[in-house]
Amino acid sequence: MKTGIVFKIEGRKAILLKADGSFATVNVKNGWKVGQTVPVSAAPSKKHVALLGAVAACFSILVIGGFIWKQLLSGPVALVSLDVNPSIELSVNRFDRIVAATALNEEGTRILEETDIKDVACQEALANLLNAEELKGYLAADADVVLTVFASDSEVQASLLSELQAVVDSHISLYAEQIHAEYHAVDEDVVNGAHGHGVSAGKYLYLQELQELVPEADLSEFKHHSIEQIKGEIETCQKEHGMEREDAHHSEKHAAQKGCG
DSSP: OOEEEEEEEETTEEEEEETTSOEEEEEOOTTOOTTOEEEOOSOOOHHHHHHHHHHHHHHHHHHHHHHHHHHHHHSEEEEEEEESSSEEEEEEETTSBEEEEEESSHHHHHHHHHOOOTTSBHHHHHHHHHHOHHHHTTOSTTOEEEEEEEESSHHHHHHHHHHHHHHHHHHHTTTOTTOEEEEEEOOHHHHHHHHHHTSOHHHHHHHHHHHHHOTTOOGGGGTTSOHHHHHHHHHHHHHHHHHHHHHHHHHHHHHHHHHHO
């Protein structure tokens, strides 16, 4: 004999959950209780089955809709990168809170191990990073601090960049006046290029500058360099290119004078 579990009792009717996962509506027998296993001897009520199906559909819509709404509210709307040799990328939601923090080098990993910034307001999170004991050692004279912000909404990008610049400026003034700080609003192409090379957007800006000077340069060789080191490479290349242009100019001038003689 087929059996079912009493799912619900409504007056003289009971809704049973059958072994195959379907529901059946039957007349209640004396002594039946919710959760009890009873014989199934009646055909299911189409009306009740339809009602239960509608309830299940509504529940699914609520669950899926709630998940999508949560993603829209808590998902990242901006990316912030910070380079002080430690290289870190922060994902920021529409409430200006950190939803993810990613270290892009070993130094960055040590900073994040020391500093818990998940769900913290972005400005406070940046201040906490700059106050981290591990990072303070890098805030010395001639240090380079590069901060970038990407957001598809230009107003959000400009506002966040301005707020974070104020945070950095107030902190680096405590250490040394010779610290060089840069702030850049970057576009999606820069972010994608940076991610493709496994570096921050700030570092990628300098790698692009280096490649403009040396098109054949393998950027992967410089991904673990600090921005200060990459700037040194750029300055060396600029000097070499300047000397080459000067030599070429002298050669052309000498050839012209010889021709005139």
